[in-house]
Amino acid sequence: MIKDYIINFWLWWYFVKVKEIGQILLRYWLFLLGYLNVVPMVKNFFIPLYQDYTFIGRVISFIIRFIWVVVGSIIQIIATVPLIFLFIIIFFLPIIPIIMILSYLIK
Amino acid sequence: MKVFHGMQKLGNYKETSIFIDWDYLIKDRGLRKEKDDLQKLFGTFTRFMSLFVLIVLAIIDFLSGKFLLWEVFIVDRLIEVLFWVALLLFIYSFFLLRDRTKFFDTLDIKTLDMLRELENNKKLPEEIELLDYFDYDILNILDDLVRESDREFLSNLLERLIVLQKVRLLLSRLDLTIDKFEKIIHQTFITINTSQDTWLIRVMFDSFILAYTNGFEYVDEQVVFLLLCQIALKDILMNYKVMPNEVNGLLLWARNEAKKRRYNNLWKERAGLKPKNTVDRGYTSRLAVTLEKFKRDFTREVIEGDFVLSIARENELDEVVRLLKQGEKGAVLLIGDPGVGKTTLIKSLAVRMVVEDVPKELRDKRLVGFDFTRAYASSPNIDNFKIKLETILREVASTKNIILVLDDFDQLVNIRQNFAGEVINLIIEAMDKYKLRILATSTNNGYLAHIKPNIALVSLFDIVNLQEPNLEVAIQILIDLIPRIESKYRVKISFDAIRKVVQLSHKFAFDRVLPEKAIDLLTEAVVFVEEQGLNFVSELDIEKLVSKKVGVSLGTISDEESQKFTNIEEQMHKRVIGQNEAISAVADALRRSRAGISRENRPIASFLFFGPTGVGKTELAKTLAETYYGDEKLMIRLDMSEYQEDENLKRLIGYRQEDDFYGGYLTEAVRERPFSLVLLDELEKANPKVLDIFLQILDEGHVTDGIGRRVNFTNTIIIATSNVASKEIFELIKQGMDYKDVYTKVLPLIRVLFKVEFLNRFDKIIMFKPLVLPEIEQIAALMLETISKRLYEKGIFMDYSHEVLQELSHLGYNPSYGARELYRIVQENIENKIAELIVAKKLQAGRKLIINDINNFEISES
Numbered sequence: 001m002i003k004d005y006i007i008n009f010w011l012w013w014y015f016v017k018v019k020e021i022g023q024i025l026l027r028y029w030l031f032l033l034g035y036l037n038v039v040p041m042v043k044n045f046f047i048p049l050y051q052d053y054t055f056i057g058r059v060i061s062f063i064i065r066f067i068w069v070v071v072g073s074i075i076q077i078i079a080t081v082p083l084i085f086l087f088i089i090i091f092f093l094p095i096i097p098i099i100m101i102l103s104y105l106i107k
Numbered sequence: 108m109k110v111f112h113g114m115q116k117l118g119n120y121k122e123t124s125i126f127i128d129w130d131y132l133i134k135d136r137g138l139r140k141e142k143d144d145l146q147k148l149f150g151t152f153t154r155f156m157s158l159f160v161l162i163v164l165a166i167i168d169f170l171s172g173k174f175l176l177w178e179v180f181i182v183d184r185l186i187e188v189l190f191w192v193a194l195l196l197f198i199y200s201f202f203l204l205r206d207r208t209k210f211f212d213t214l215d216i217k218t219l220d221m222l223r224e225l226e227n228n229k230k231l232p233e234e235i236e237l238l239d240y241f242d243y244d245i246l247n248i249l250d251d252l253v254r255e256s257d258r259e260f261l262s263n264l265l266e267r268l269i270v271l272q273k274v275r276l277l278l279s280r281l282d283l284t285i286d287k288f289e290k291i292i293h294q295t296f297i298t299i300n301t302s303q304d305t306w307l308i309r310v311m312f313d314s315f316i317l318a319y320t321n322g323f324e325y326v327d328e329q330v331v332f333l334l335l336c337q338i339a340l341k342d343i344l345m346n347y348k349v350m351p352n353e354v355n356g357l358l359l360w361a362r363n364e365a366k367k368r369r370y371n372n373l374w375k376e377r378a379g380l381k382p383k384n385t386v387d388r389g390y391t392s393r394l395a396v397t398l399e400k401f402k403r404d405f406t407r408e409v410i411e412g413d414f415v416l417s418i419a420r421e422n423e424l425d426e427v428v429r430l431l432k433q434g435e436k437g438a439v440l441l442i443g444d445p446g447v448g449k450t451t452l453i454k455s456l457a458v459r460m461v462v463e464d465v466p467k468e469l470r471d472k473r474l475v476g477f478d479f480t481r482a483y484a485s486s487p488n489i490d491n492f493k494i495k496l497e498t499i500l501r502e503v504a505s506t507k508n509i510i511l512v513l514d515d516f517d518q519l520v521n522i523r524q525n526f527a528g529e530v531i532n533l534i535i536e537a538m539d540k541y542k543l544r545i546l547a548t549s550t551n552n553g554y555l556a557h558i559k560p561n562i563a564l565v566s567l568f569d570i571v572n573l574q575e576p577n578l579e580v581a582i583q584i585l586i587d588l589i590p591r592i593e594s595k596y597r598v599k600i601s602f603d604a605i606r607k608v609v610q611l612s613h614k615f616a617f618d619r620v621l622p623e624k625a626i627d628l629l630t631e632a633v634v635f636v637e638e639q640g641l642n643f644v645s646e647l648d649i650e651k652l653v654s655k656k657v658g659v660s661l662g663t664i665s666d667e668e669s670q671k672f673t674n675i676e677e678q679m680h681k682r683v684i685g686q687n688e689a690i691s692a693v694a695d696a697l698r699r700s701r702a703g704i705s706r707e708n709r710p711i712a713s714f715l716f717f718g719p720t721g722v723g724k725t726e727l728a729k730t731l732a733e734t735y736y737g738d739e740k741l742m743i744r745l746d747m748s749e750y751q752e753d754e755n756l757k758r759l760i761g762y763r764q765e766d767d768f769y770g771g772y773l774t775e776a777v778r779e780r781p782f783s784l785v786l787l788d789e790l791e792k793a794n795p796k797v798l799d800i801f802l803q804i805l806d807e808g809h810v811t812d813g814i815g816r817r818v819n820f821t822n823t824i825i826i827a828t829s830n831v832a833s834k835e836i837f838e839l840i841k842q843g844m845d846y847k848d849v850y851t852k853v854l855p856l857i858r859v860l861f862k863v864e865f866l867n868r869f870d871k872i873i874m875f876k877p878l879v880l881p882e883i884e885q886i887a888a889l890m891l892e893t894i895s896k897r898l899y900e901k902g903i904f905m906d907y908s909h910e911v912l913q914e915l916s917h918l919g920y921n922p923s924y925g926a927r928e929l930y931r932i933v934q935e936n937i938e939n940k941i942a943e944l945i946v947a948k949k950l951q952a953g954r955k956l957i958i959n960d961i962n963n964f965e966i967s968e969s
Contacts, residue, residue, distance in 0.1 A: 004142070009202045017201070027376070034380035040389035040471075051393040051505065097195035104182040 013094055021090050025083050032079050038072035041065050111253060117237065117312045120319070125312060127237045132250055139250040143207060150203025157197035164190050207243050218324045237315050242325040244271060253307065261301035261339060264310070264331075265292045274332045280357055280586060281336075281349050282602035294343050310334065321362050324369075333358050353606075356579030360586060363418050370416065373462035378410045381461060387471045387508040395475075395502035395509060397495060403476035405457035405512065415454040418587060419580045423571055424455055427546065430569045431510060432466045437544035440516065442554050443573030446623025448584075449548045452573065453512055456546070469510070474546070476512035479519050489526050497533055504541030511545045517553025520564070527557065531564055538567050555815055581609045581621040585629060596633045603646035608632065611653045615781075615822070628653070657782055657822075675734060682730045683723045684889070684926075685882040688846055689716065689873045693727065696870055697735060708808045711735075713825040715790070715866065717857060718875030719833035721925020725786065728826045732784040735824065743776040744786045747793035747827075756797050761813030774812040781822045790827040791860050798865060801825075805868035827869070832856040837877045850874045878925050884916040886926045890933045891915075891958075894941070902952030911937075911958050936961040 033039065048054075048061040111129035118125050164186065179190050217239040225231050238246065248267045252260060268274045269288055278288055295301060310331060317337075318330040336344060336354045344354070395402075417424065423441075430439045443449050457474045459465050477499055486492035503511045513519055520534065521527050537543065547568065549558060558564055576584065585605050593600060612625040619627075628649075635652050636644045675694045683690060696712035716724040733739040750759060761771035777783065790798070804810050808821040832853040839849045853874065858866065866872060878886070891912070895905040915936065919929030937958070944950040950966055957965040 004146075009199060012202050012205060016205075031376075031380065037388055040387075044389035044391050047389070047391050049390045051391065094195065094198050097191040097198075100180070100182050100191040101188055101195070104188045107182075 010094075018091055022087060025087055029080065029083055032076060036072040036076055038069055038076060041068050041072070045069070117308055120235070120316060121231065122233070123231050124234050125237050125315065126234055127308075127311065132238055132246070133253050140247045143247075146203045150200045153196050153203060154200035157193040157200060160189060160193035161197065164193070219319050219326075220324055222319065223322075237311060240315060240318070240326050241311075242327040245326060245328050245331055248328075249311070253303070257303040259296060259301055260303035261299075261306050261335070262292050262296040264306075265295065265335065268328055268332050268335075271328045273327065273329050277329060277332055277357060277361070280360065280602070281344075281353065283347065283349065287347060291340060291343050291347065294346075295340060298343065299339065306339070309338075313338070317358075321358060323362065323365055329361050333361065348603075352579045353582070356583045359419050359580060360583040363416065363583070363587075367416055370458060370462050370464070371414070373464070374409075374414065374458070377462055381406070381410050389471075392506040392508040393502070395499070395506045397498045398475065398477060398502050398509070401478045401482045401495075401499070403478055403512070405453055405474040405476060406460055407473070409454070409457045409461040413454070414458060415451055416458060417448055417451045417455045418584050419576060420448065420452055420455065420573075423573055424452060424459070426571050427452070427456060428459070428465050428469065430571070431544055431546065432468050437510075437542070438538060438568045439546050440554075440558070440568035440570050441546065441548040441573060442551060442570060443548075444575065444620040445550055447573050447575055447620045448622065449573060450514065453514075453546065453548070472508050472510050472544075474510050474512060476514055479513070479522065483522055489523050492522070493526075493529065493533060496530070497537065500534070500537035500541065500543065503543055504537075509544075511543060513545060513547040515549065515553070516547035517549040517557045520561075521553075521557040531561055535563055535567060552815060575620040576622060578609050578613060578621070581613075581625055582606060584622040585609065585625055588626065592630065592633060596637060598633055598636060598642045598644055600629070600633070600644045601646065604632070604644045604649050605629070607646045607649040611649060615653060615657050678734055679727065679730050682889075683727045684885045685878060686723050686727065686875055689723075689727060689875055692871045692873050693731060697731075708821060710805065710808055710820050710823050710825045713805050713827075713869045715827045715829065715857075715869045715872045716875055717829040717831050717872070718836055719877050719925055720830050721927035722875045722878050723926070724828045724875055725788070728784060728786045728828075731824060731826070736782050736784065741780060741782060742784045742786055743773070743780070744788060745773060746788050747791075747797075748789050750793045750797045752794055753796050755794060756800065757813065759797060760800060760810065763814055768814050771812055774810065774816075774818045777818050777820060777823060778812075778816075781819060784824045784826060785820075787825070787827040789829065791829045791831050795862070798861070801827075802865055802868060829857070829860075831860055836874065840877055846874070846876060849876075880916055880920055883920050883926060883929060884912050886929055887912045887915040887919065887933065890929070891937065894933075894937060898941070898956070903950060904955040905958070906955065907958040908960065910960050914961050940964060
């Protein structure tokens with residue numbers, strides 16, 4: 001009974017639910033990363049766009065890639081903060097009410 | 108009483124030991140489900156109450172007008188404690204109402220996919236706990252059923268399985284209703300041992316292996332059900348027209364569905380990330396301007412939702428992926444007959460590329476087809492086309508993110524016959540220079556005619572052959588298409604109809620392949636049914652349609668037809684007089700064929716008729732054509748005396764001379780009319796090399812003609828005739844020897860003339876006896892009957908006396924020519940005289956002709 005209703009709850013929360021929500025958040029993060037296309041831009045930073053190997057082509061490509069990477073990274077970082085915050089809340093979610101209740105009882 | 112506890116080893120998979128933890132399985136003593144239900148009920152109550160409290164607290168907070176949410180963190184009053192308790196219970200309710208397929212009381216969620224991955228990396232663990240891979244529903248059922256010695260274990264298991272939705276889906280695919288299956292379960296209990304001792308461990312271990320080896324994620328209810336269909340219910344299911352092959356086909360389908368679901372989830376996740384334009388994600392590829400005009404973008408089609416997966420083509424697809432991945436020599440040539448599923452395989456590859464179930468070298472690539480017929484049509488001349496082709500190949504090389512699909516590659520290299528060499532050189536050069544990744548397709552014939560002769564071209568490609576799928580796979584492919592066809596034509600299609608479509612199309616459309624020919628036949632049947640104002644396609648409709656198309660009756664033998672086949676001897680005797688032995692041998696062969704118990708890949712029947720001339724050999728052949736195929740004109744007659752030289756073989760099977768093809772007399776006739784009787788007259792006169800071709804036809808039921816087409820003979824009846832040993836037969840019969848003895852005596856004469864292996868391939872070698880006088884008389888009667896019928900059509904009645912028959916038979920009886928002489932006599936003495944009377948207007952409509960004897964013709968008013 002104790003295992004079924006109490007121990008299993010904690011096992012479930014930390015081994016299944018937190019993992020599941022964590023995976024969902026990670027998927028959002030990865031989707032955004034894919035959507036902003038920052039990694040391929042970094043990987044090909046010095047390769048000109050559309051294989052335009054002329055000087056002008058190289059310069060324009062560098063500028064575009066640079067702006068792309070900077071802007072994309074900023075958006076990615078801005079989006080990362082709430083995701084981490086959300087994950088922390090989820091992680092401690094069942095503990096917080098217990099602490100609160102205990103603190104009242106102790107008082 | 109058997110006690111289940113502790114760990115028990117059930118068997119091995121390769122090097123790995125498979126264990127079961129009985130304590131885990133039966134720890135709740137059959138109450139697993141009940142306990143879960145109780146938790147769910149408690150969970151619903153908790154959620155409802157906690158939500159109610161939270162809402163009430165929010166309202167109180169709202170009415171107090173403070174809206175200070177953070178105040179809850181200062182727990183001074185009971186109201187704040189209440190908030191936290193409600194919140195805790197609300198969270199707890201999610202645990203109680205959790206998805207139990209993902210978590211019951213093990214920490215690890217293990218899937219068979221993970222296990223397979225381990226095996227691929229050669230890291231399969233030494234021990235496996237079987238139940239880790241069983242899904243929730245099936246575990247619950249087993250937990251419920253496992254108890255001390257249960258005699259009805261198997262039937263109980265089946266009862267519990269068919270309640271589940273996924274199993275019901277399988278039942279409908281086997282065309283079994285729940286009622287029917289209840290009967291099967293009942294029959295199982297009666298006919299086989301269903302005890303737990305026999306089945307429990309076997310079911311668990313075997314379903315684990317079945318699920319693992321067939322690509323399932325878990326051992327679920329479908330796997331267990333299919334396993335039981337394969338082992339325990341096999342014989343009983345056959346009584347319900349469910350053959351083992353169909354169960355295997357269904358397993359394949361279930362496996363494909365599992366894969367489709369996985370790909371669909373991946374597609375949802377990844378299709379959105381694919382570039383919207385034509386470049387790769389790093390923008391390093393160049394635009395392929397010319398190709399854009401003549402392209403078919405397979406990956407784009409998948410991204411936009413056209414999701415097609417080949418069924419049972421994993422091996423070929425894996426092979427293509429492996430070869431394309433190599434890079435250096437990344438050209439693959441897919442060879443398969445039209446309709447075998449080449450394009451579907453390409454689409455499946457595109458699906459795998461989009462969901463990224465391919466090596467990383469192929470992930471950020473596009474699969475683009477070049478529509479060269481459109482490019483050719485828009486080119487003013489061949490040089491312009493060549494420039495376009497060259498540009499496109501160069502573009503593909505420079506973009507670096509395109510795998511070029513050249514559908515019907517054989518047609519591309521032969522787009523203008525005179526320029527074939529130049530086009531080929533252009534392609535070889537480009538492939539050599541640019542190291543292109545190409546996926547080309549070709550038909551078998553196209554490959555042999557246009558690609559294979561050029562060794563340099565062939566050496567550029569790795570070849571993957573696509574074989575025609577077997578019948579069970581074809582059935583599953585059709586099942587997969589059914590929803591689309593049903594919604595398009597607004598009809599329902601029964602499972603039996605699908606099965607029939609595949610069987611019959613396979614049997615009657617030889618120069619095409621599955622699954623396309625079955626799909627076409629089904630579509631035709633749907634239209635056929637629609638035209639009749641009906642909205643349900645049954646097995647019978649398919650049979651009717653095919654019978655109509657091929658002119659031969661098919662399907663379950665109807666009462667009328669059964670009568671016809673029982674009395675077939677009588678019918679043949681109406682036209683052929685005497686020759687009882689020959690007729691019964693032929694009738695037996697026909698019945699065997701119609702009942703479906705003769706060998707499949709051979710002609711329906713084959714006979715060698717020998718004996719004197721004019722005794723009914725050809726007549727029996729004609730009668731057979733009429734009885735079996737419905738028309739005596741459905742007979743292909745070859746005079747084998749015209750094939751006395753080696754080179755005559757060419758005339759029989761056709762030949763190619765320079766660029767022209769001359770069809771063979773035999774092969775073309777059979778291709779045009781596959782349901783015919785082939786009569787080979789005077790076989791002994793043919794050249795032995797010509798006869799060799801019939802060795803293959805008689806044995807395998809097909810022959811390859813002069814340009815490599817396979818001509819099918821499985822729906823023909825082959826009859827060869829010979830006049831060998833006529834004299835000997837006549838002499839021996841005259842001496843009073845009976846049929847059997849004469850046969851034994853003259854057979855060696857036949858064996859001298861033909862090779863033994865050739866003679867052995869005939870179903871029966873039948874001897875025809877010389878006709879005796881009473882038989883000649885009967886033939887004379889038949890002839891006079893025919894004349895009488897013809898006169899009757901002109902309004903003239905005819906009667907004749909027995910004396911006439913006697914006279915005619917005496918005059919016409921010639922042992923060396925059989926009934927042939929009789930024809931001449933009847934012509935001279937009867938037909939000519941009647942003709943004279945008609946011309947002289949003595950015999951007119953409404954009159955009656957009485958023939959008393961051949962010199963006494965009497966005319967009277969009728």
